[in-house]
Structure formats: structure tokens, C-alpha cells
């Protein structure tokens with residue numbers, strides 16, 4: 369692994385040196401950057417993340433074929449305004465980068481109100497909110513503004529300028545990898561293509577960054593963890609096309625999105641069902657937070673690319689608010705006030721529990737598989753009594769492990785059957801391992 373600068377001292381074996389990340393402050397820093405599918409806003413975002421995690425920033429040239437698609441032209445924007453004919457600025461990209469439809473082609477001129485109206489997007493039902501719109505794959509231009517402003521704009525004509533550039537360039541994404549003991553990996557993927565939207569894209573970005581920082585400081589575990597920060601759809605397709613021969617290494621995966629609001633958690637299952645689905649449900653059930661489980665559908669975020677035909681990776685999606693169903697979704701109301709530090713912290717801790725479960729789940733079998741072993745002789749009753757105060761394993765947990773470890777059932781299967789949190793069953797298994805009553809079975 370390439371670790372430069374400040375990260376050199378924080379390698380896998382040195383223990384927790386990196387201080388925890390202030391997710392809310394990072395989110396506020398990233399909020400105003402003009403992200404899109406491609407361009408300097410994405411680069412600036414990834415560069416900002418690189419101050420916290422050793423991210424590799426990769427560029428893939430316009431026109432590169434990726435499965436049935438090709439990498440699009442790169443879009444950059446310097447500014448955009450709508451002015452009255454006497455020069456009064458009514459709409460300015462500098463005030464809010466949602467004001468311009470993403471991938472708008474450059475435009476400059478005087479337009480009648482009627483001509484302009486065909487390029488204006490508003491939300492009559494949420495008159496003070498600015499909508500978020502894009503036109504990635506059809507050449508067009510447009511402005512997004514509060515409906516309350518548009519209804520006051522009754523002049524015959526306006527001066528319009530979008531100072532943008534759509535040209536051959538690159539698609540930019542970020543990747544970093546924490547090696548594990550085996551070749552198998554856990555994939556964490558977030559999208560980085562939305563401009564000033566806090567829950568939809570930034571919450572996933574900052575929580576993934578905090579997770580990267582957290583696990584960089586941990587001792588090496590079984591699975592490597594690969595983090596991807598990419599533009600939705602085309603970014604995931606590009607990464608999959610570039611890494612097709614390695615996809616078999618991905619044992620578990622998660623797309624993170626909209627995890628900064630205070631609502632209930634939602635987990636969307638993988639396309640064909642996978643252990644990560646059971647693990648996510650287990651952690652959610654024992655978290656104390658409200659949650660819902662969603663079946664897979666080929667819509668939503670990049671779980672649909674990871675779950676597409678011929679790919680079908682075991683990648684689920686963790687979210688809180690569900691895209692398209694909350695009033696702030698894809699509007700200027702999805703801002704830094706909609707996301708809370710507390711919600712980000714809860715999502716982070718839940719994901720630490722989930723990743724630790726995936727890392728620590730394993731199959732064991734009894735060394736002498738006949739009958740119930742005598743616990744007192746091996747000091748196990750004493751060990752259990754010692755754990756009681758610290759929320760450790762109970763005697764029942766121990767009995768479940770010793771009864772169910774047949775080599776085929778995982779510790780997660782046993783925790784589910786015992787209706788006990790995985791962490792306690794894991795501690796019970798550790799006691800049994802120390803007493804040489806069970807041994808690991810690797811598939």
C-alpha cells in the first residue's frame with residue numbers, strides 16, 4: 369500500500385494514531401465545490417479527501433470504451449448568471465451551484481422570457497427551494513431557481529450567460545485499499561457527482577472517509593477493504609470494466625448513500641442474496657435504531673451497477689432516507705442543516721460494527737465433537753463471571769457456541785439462532801478457542 373506523508377506512521381500494525389475525523393466539518397468544506405459527473409469539482413473534492421486518507425486519484429480519458437458505454441466529455445463551469453437588461457443580477461451560479469443544470473453547454477445572449485422559460489426548472493410545490501437537475505447525455509442548457517423568484521421575473525427579456533466548457537478530458541475517481549490477510553476484499557462505494565447536496569452524496573463521502581481513517585489505524589484483519597469515490601453510474605461502470613478480472617475477490621460490499629439525516633436506517637439487499645445481507649440485518653436489529661429492509665431493485669445508486677448481469681457482486685446499499693421519497697431530495701433543502709453530526713456518528717458506528725462483524729465472522733467445529741464439554745474444569749465459568757460486568761459473553765452464549773459449532777454454521781448463524789448480538793457470540797467463541805474446545809474451519 370502506498371502511504372505518503374502523514375499516513376506513513378499510521379500503518380496497519382502501529383495501532384490507532386490517526387485522530388477521528390470531524391465529519392461535519394469536512395462536509396461543510398466539501399459542500400460548495402461544484403461537483404458533477406466529471407471536472408474540477410470532483411478533483412477538488414478528492415484532493416480534499418486526500419488530506420484525511422491516502423487516496424489515489426485516477427483519470428480515465430474521454431472516449432474510453434467501458435462495457436456498453438464510453439467515458440463522456442469533461443464538463444467545467446466558471447460562472448453563470450441571469451440578469452435584467454439593465455444589468456441587475458437575479459440568478460448567480462456563485463450563490464448556489466444548483467442554479468445551473470449539470471452539463472449545460474455554454475450560452476450567452478438575450479432571450480425573451482418565453483424563450484428562457486423552456487430552460488427554467490422550478491418546484492411550484494416547494495416555491496423557495498432550488499431543484500437539482502442534470503442533462504448528462506443530451507446537449508442542453510438550463511437554470512434552476514426558486515419558483516417564488518421565477519414568478520416575480522416578468523420582464524420581456526433577460527441577459528443570460530453560462531460560462532461552461534464541455535470538451536475531451538477525463539473522468540476522475542478516487543480509490544484506496546487497506547490490505548487484509550487474504551486476497552478477499554470488502555468494497556465500500558460512494559458517489560461524488562452531486563454538487564451542493566449534503567445528504568445525497570456528501571454524507572456517504574464523509575462517513576466512508578471516516579471509516580477509511582478508522583480501519584487504517586486498526587491491526588490487519590482478514591479482508592482487505594477497498595474504498596471507491598466515483599461519479600454515479602458511469603464511474604462504477606468504468607471501475608468495473610477496468611477491474612473485471614479482479615471482481616472475484618469481492619466477498620462483501622456496500623454502497624453508502626443518504627446516511628446523514630436523522631431518520632430510520634434502510635438496507636437494500638444484494639441482487640442474489642449474500643452474507644452481507646444477513647450481517648446488515650443483524651447489526652441493524654441489535655443497534656437499537658429503527659430500520660427497514662428493502663429488496664433489491666435495478667434502480668437507485670451504484671448497487672444496481674455492482675448487481676448488473678455478468679457482474680452480480682454481493683453489494684448491498686445502506687441508507688437512512690430513501691432517495692426520491694423525502695421532500696429535501698435533490699433540492700437546495702438537502703443542505704448542511706439537513707444533515708446532523710449525531711446522525712453521521714450513528715451511521716459511522718453502525719458501519720464499524722458491520723465491518724467488524726464481516727471481518728470476524730468465521731466457522732468453527734468442536735475439537736472433540738461428542739457431547740457437552742465440562743466447562744468448570746477448563747475455567748470457563750470463572751471466565752464468564754469475569755465478562756459479565758463488561759457486557760461480554762454469557763453462559764448461554766457459550767452453550768450455544770459449543771452446541772452449534774459444526775463447521776457449517778458461522779458465528780453469525782449461531783448469533784441469529786441464539787438471538788444474541790454477534791459481539792457476544794464472538795467473545796464466547798474466543799473463550800472456547802482459548803480452551804481449545806473449537807477450531808476454525810476455512811472453506
Ligand code: ZN
Nearest residue numbers: 562568691698
Ligand atoms: Zn441523487
